[in-house]
Amino acid sequence: MIILRVTSKLMFPFILLFGAYVAVHGHLTPGGSFPAGAIIASAFLLYALVYSVEHEREEIIFSEVFEELGLVAVGIAISLVMLLLYSFITIYSGTPLQLFSALPLFFIDIFGAVEVAAGITIIAVIFVAWRDEDVTKDD
Amino acid sequence: MRELILVGLAALLMFTAWSLPAFGSYPNKLGGTSVSSYYINNAVSETGAANIVATIVWLYRGYDTLGESTILFTAVVSILLLARWKK
Numbered sequence: 478m479i480i481l482r483v484t485s486k487l488m489f490p491f492i493l494l495f496g497a498y499v500a501v502h503g504h505l506t507p508g509g510s511f512p513a514g515a516i517i518a519s520a521f522l523l524y525a526l527v528y529s530v531e532h533e534r535e536e537i538i539f540s541e542v543f544e545e546l547g548l549v550a551v552g553i554a555i556s557l558v559m560l561l562l563y564s565f566i567t568i569y570s571g572t573p574l575q576l577f578s579a580l581p582l583f584f585i586d587i588f589g590a591v592e593v594a595a596g597i598t599i600i601a602v603i604f605v606a607w608r609d610e611d612v613t614k615d616d
Numbered sequence: 617m618r619e620l621i622l623v624g625l626a627a628l629l630m631f632t633a634w635s636l637p638a639f640g641s642y643p644n645k646l647g648g649t650s651v652s653s654y655y656i657n658n659a660v661s662e663t664g665a666a667n668i669v670a671t672i673v674w675l676y677r678g679y680d681t682l683g684e685s686t687i688l689f690t691a692v693v694s695i696l697l698l699a700r701w702k703k
Contacts, residue, residue, distance in 0.1 A: 504665035509673070537696070548689050555678040571664050579665035585674050592685055596692040603699045 485527045492520035496594070503586030504579045510551075510586045514593025521594075522601040533606045540595040540602070547592025554585045 499506075500513035530536065558581045571578030655676070659668045663675055673681050 504667050504670055506667065507669075509667075509670050541696070544689065544692065548685055551685055552682055555674070555682045558675060559678055573660050573664050573666050579663050579671075582663065582665045582670060582674055585678075586670070589674075589681075589685060593688060596688050599692050600695055603695055607699070 481527055485523050489520055489524055493517060500586055500590035504582040505574065510589025511593050513590040515597060517594035518597035518601060521598045525601055525605040529609055530602055530606050533602060536602050537599055540599045544592050544595035547588050547595060550588035551585060551592060554588060
């Protein structure tokens with residue numbers, strides 16, 4: 478158990494970093510916002526599984542705000558791209574294979590990663606809280 | 617009877633897979649006038665993104681993926697409702 482705690486505490490920032498890498502490079506490499514959000518949420522899920530959930534309500538409200546913000550941002554970005562740019566001019570910006578190319582896709586990937594990460598984190602927090610309740614009831 | 621239906625379905629699927637173009641072949645039977653060759657030829661120059669799959673999913677068919685994000689949002693909200701219901 479001590480090995481699990483120390484290892485998960487060590488790996489937590491690196492999993493977050495890898496998720497951010499996948500989100501930021503969504504327009505260059507395989508991946509994108511959904512896998513990036515799942516990776517970021519898996520970091521929080523690992524933390525919740527090992528250390529259990531302490532302030533369930535605060536975490537859920539915090540993540541819910543982020544999820545709604547992310548969904549609204551994705552909606553606004555996609556609608557802008559669809560209505561303003563895609564219909565009559567090209568969305569080209571920057572040279573391909575650079576990090577700051579295809580800026581609409583870049584920002585949509587980041588917003589979508591925020592939304593997916595917050596959503597899956599909410600599910601993980603709720604399920605871990607349920608598990609802890611059941612465990613204490615059985616004891 | 618059920619085995620017969622399953623064997624027939626498997627034969628149908630095998631026949632369909634056999635008539636598909638070979639993996640990685642371009643231009644293929646579907647190419648030329650189809651939308652896939654348009655994406656392959658124009659996606660990078662139109663959007664500047666090297667990942668054509670992400671380009672199709674988030675830019676060319678953006679509303680579809682927006683609905684997908686809404687599905688995830690709905691699932692999370694329904695799980696929240698269930699959790700509040702139980703307590």
